[in-house]
Amino acid sequence: MTSTIPTRVSRDSEKRRDLLERMVLQGPGLLFITIFMATPITLVAIYSIFQRGRFGGIVYKATTENFTRALDPVYLGVLTDSLKIAGITTILAIAIGYPTAYAIAKLPTKWRSIALVLVVMPFWTNFLIRTYSWIMLFNREGLLNHALLKFNIIHTPLDLLYTQSAVVVGLLYGYLPLMILPLYASIERLDPQLGEAAANLGATRTRAFFSLTLPLTASGLIAGSIFVFIPSLGNFIVPELLGGGKTVMVGNLIRDQFLKARDWPFGSVLALSVIALVFIFFMLQNAVEKRFSSDAHD
Amino acid sequence: MQGFLSTHGRKLTISSIAAGVLLLVSACSNSSTGASGALDPKADLTKQSLVVSNWASYNPPDLAAKFQAAIGPKVTITNHATNEEIMAKLTSGADSGIDVAFVSGQYAQALAAQGLLEPIDTALIPNLKNLYPEASKLAYDVGNKFSVPYTWGTTGICYRKDLTGFDPTSWNDLLNPIAKLKGKTTMLATERWLMLPAQKLLGYSANTTSATEMDKVKAQLISTKKTLLAYDDTTFYTRLVSGEAAMVEAWDGWCNYGITDNKNIKFVIPKEGSDLWVDTMVILKTSKNKEAAHAFINYILDPTVNSWVINNVLYKTPDKAAMDVTAAKLGVTYPNMLMTPADLLKQENLLDLGTSGPMYTKIATEVTSSK
Numbered sequence: 001m002t003s004t005i006p007t008r009v010s011r012d013s014e015k016r017r018d019l020l021e022r023m024v025l026q027g028p029g030l031l032f033i034t035i036f037m038a039t040p041i042t043l044v045a046i047y048s049i050f051q052r053g054r055f056g057g058i059v060y061k062a063t064t065e066n067f068t069r070a071l072d073p074v075y076l077g078v079l080t081d082s083l084k085i086a087g088i089t090t091i092l093a094i095a096i097g098y099p100t101a102y103a104i105a106k107l108p109t110k111w112r113s114i115a116l117v118l119v120v121m122p123f124w125t126n127f128l129i130r131t132y133s134w135i136m137l138f139n140r141e142g143l144l145n146h147a148l149l150k151f152n153i154i155h156t157p158l159d160l161l162y163t164q165s166a167v168v169v170g171l172l173y174g175y176l177p178l179m180i181l182p183l184y185a186s187i188e189r190l191d192p193q194l195g196e197a198a199a200n201l202g203a204t205r206t207r208a209f210f211s212l213t214l215p216l217t218a219s220g221l222i223a224g225s226i227f228v229f230i231p232s233l234g235n236f237i238v239p240e241l242l243g244g245g246k247t248v249m250v251g252n253l254i255r256d257q258f259l260k261a262r263d264w265p266f267g268s269v270l271a272l273s274v275i276a277l278v279f280i281f282f283m284l285q286n287a288v289e290k291r292f293s294s295d296a297h298d
Numbered sequence: 299m300q301g302f303l304s305t306h307g308r309k310l311t312i313s314s315i316a317a318g319v320l321l322l323v324s325a326c327s328n329s330s331t332g333a334s335g336a337l338d339p340k341a342d343l344t345k346q347s348l349v350v351s352n353w354a355s356y357n358p359p360d361l362a363a364k365f366q367a368a369i370g371p372k373v374t375i376t377n378h379a380t381n382e383e384i385m386a387k388l389t390s391g392a393d394s395g396i397d398v399a400f401v402s403g404q405y406a407q408a409l410a411a412q413g414l415l416e417p418i419d420t421a422l423i424p425n426l427k428n429l430y431p432e433a434s435k436l437a438y439d440v441g442n443k444f445s446v447p448y449t450w451g452t453t454g455i456c457y458r459k460d461l462t463g464f465d466p467t468s469w470n471d472l473l474n475p476i477a478k479l480k481g482k483t484t485m486l487a488t489e490r491w492l493m494l495p496a497q498k499l500l501g502y503s504a505n506t507t508s509a510t511e512m513d514k515v516k517a518q519l520i521s522t523k524k525t526l527l528a529y530d531d532t533t534f535y536t537r538l539v540s541g542e543a544a545m546v547e548a549w550d551g552w553c554n555y556g557i558t559d560n561k562n563i564k565f566v567i568p569k570e571g572s573d574l575w576v577d578t579m580v581i582l583k584t585s586k587n588k589e590a591a592h593a594f595i596n597y598i599l600d601p602t603v604n605s606w607v608i609n610n611v612l613y614k615t616p617d618k619a620a621m622d623v624t625a626a627k628l629g630v631t632y633p634n635m636l637m638t639p640a641d642l643l644k645q646e647n648l649l650d651l652g653t654s655g656p657m658y659t660k661i662a663t664e665v666t667s668s669k
Contacts, residue, residue: 052656053389054652054653054655056382056385056386056389057389057390057391072660074660074663074664074667075663077667078663078667081667139540139542140541140542141540141541141542159481162527162528244526244527244528244529244530245487245528245529245530245666246523246526246528246529246666247667248663248666248667253663256659256662256663257659258386259380259382259383259386260380260382260488260489260659261382261489261655261656261659262382262385262386262389262655263656263659266656
């Protein structure tokens with residue numbers, strides 16, 4: 001009886017301390033996100049229902065016109081192109097990234113960290129500069145063509161840039177490390193004994209990969225896919241530089257509405273539609289991940 | 299990105315003050331119609347300070363220091379990358395804190411139409427006498443009521459004769475290139491200049507708002523796209539120098555940068571005509587340092603100051619006094635520097651498109667995203 005009262009008091013104060021601790025730890029992050037993420041998104045949502053002023057700016061008269069305009073075939077075409085380009089980039093990133101991450105995870109510990117540093121190293125240089133240097137390397141009068149011509153491997157310069165494929169390759173180059181890193185993390189965590197057990201129980205290597213390795217590394221695979229897909233979808237530097245401005249992605253379209261056309265309301269609608277798409281992909285990620293992890297437990 | 303952050307920071311700090319100040323300022327300027335009457339020619343300029351927004355590297359690097367030493371006011375020069383960027387700042391509603399802005403003619407027109415510009419008080423800019431008479435006949439602001447021209451020029455075809463094998467004379471040479479030049483031409487991507495070659499080739503105005511005319515422009519540009527190496531606003535002249543391109547749509551001054559590196563590069567205004575672009579200086583109505591702002595523009599029009607932009611940016615200026623000093627010498631290497639004001643005035647001034655702006659933007663998207 002005597003002991004219950006102090007316990008309750010201490011539990012209360014513990015709760016309070018817990019709350020305080022959470023406020024101190026989470027507060028700054030939450031505040032930062034609220035100010036710098038929630039506010040702009042709210043602004044974008046508000047702008048989307050108003051009209052463009054004749055000279056730019058916002059006229060605060062509500063309209064749905066911006067939304068119907070976004071359904072115009074031109075803009076839907078740009079959006080599907082963007083989804084296609086980002087999708088192909090992601091698939092290629094998986095195809096290249098998975099074996100790479102797997103190989104790194106199987107390296108001796110010493111080499112593993114060196115390999116990881118090599119993967120991350122491109123990030124030490126600005127993305128724009130890296131992309132621009134591709135033009136120096138691969139244009140018709142670039143280093144590669146000059147070298148190939150000099151050694152008589154080709155006789156007319158190759159046109160490697162300013163196509164949709166060049167955009168995909170550029171995006172892949174830029175974002176591949178974002179696929180390799182989460183994949184590596186999940187492959188590295190795999191318990192080697194599970195593989196031995198599967199082999200002992202008679203599973204072929206293919207079978208073991210598909211019913212064991214793949215489901216257990218699905219979270220890394222999905223995280224990597226999201227990390228590659230989303231920035232690819234919104235990128236506008238690569239289509240402009242490596243695509244020679246001849247491929248238009250939704251990122252270019254949004255940038256142009258804000259910085260060239262002075263049409264903030266329509267730009268906001270386009271931005272919102274990308275946010276909505278990204279949100280849908282996150283929901284899908286969640287659903288798929290849940291299925292995979294329950295599969296793996298079965 | 300840094301530009302974005304600093305812009306936002308600036309807006310936040312200013313908007314809090316501006317909310318109050320703006321009300322006062324607009325109340326003041328409304329009460330005295332034709333606010334220029336309020337300017338005091340004897341104002342103590344050392345008490346005023348200026349914020350000037352210009353494109354980067356578009357004025358002498360020591361301009362602020364020299365102006366302060368000569369005239370008095372402290373000047374802070376900020377940069378904008380595009381007309382659209384500075385328009386966003388100036389039209390957002392709050393006081394931008396900018397006193398003088400450098401914008402292209404059609405944007406000065408749009409700002410004036412919104413009532414955001416202070417009328418130019420000619421009495422405070424005696425150096426206006428240095429301008430060619432043609433400089434006050436510019437369609438976006440006849441008589442320079444709201445803007446003072448800083449530089450002007452035109453758009454044409456910049457090419458390497460050693461690669462083309464002939465001298466192009468028509469926009470058709472660029473828009474429907476001969477087989478050997480396919481994949482070796484570029485066009486400007488900024489929408490007014492994207493449309494210009496097709497508009498001129500088809501015999502239309504560069505300011506047309508006719509949907510049927512613009513449909514034909516679009517069709518031509520979509521078929522041209524298949525022949526282009528790229529759309530390029532910034533590095534087209536380096537592509538000529540490297541030989542990646544043989545013929546590009548270019549602003550006259552930018553073609554000069556190519557000529558600097560390769561003497562085979564030439565510039566031509568196609569026979570169908572072209573545009574006359576003008577970059578201007580304007581004073582914002584919200585400025586609290588209008589006398590200093592006028593003094594600044596007057597200082598720029600001094601031939602010893604204004605010859606900097608001719609010598610270093612290789613642009614022509616409407617400042618006769620400055621051109622007389624420098625252009626003849628430059629013209630040896632850069633023939634387009636010798637173009638006369640009369641020649642320039644034959645080209646069409648770009649005007650603000652008003653409500654037709656979105657039509658141009660949409661066509662630009664349709665063209666650049668076409669397959």
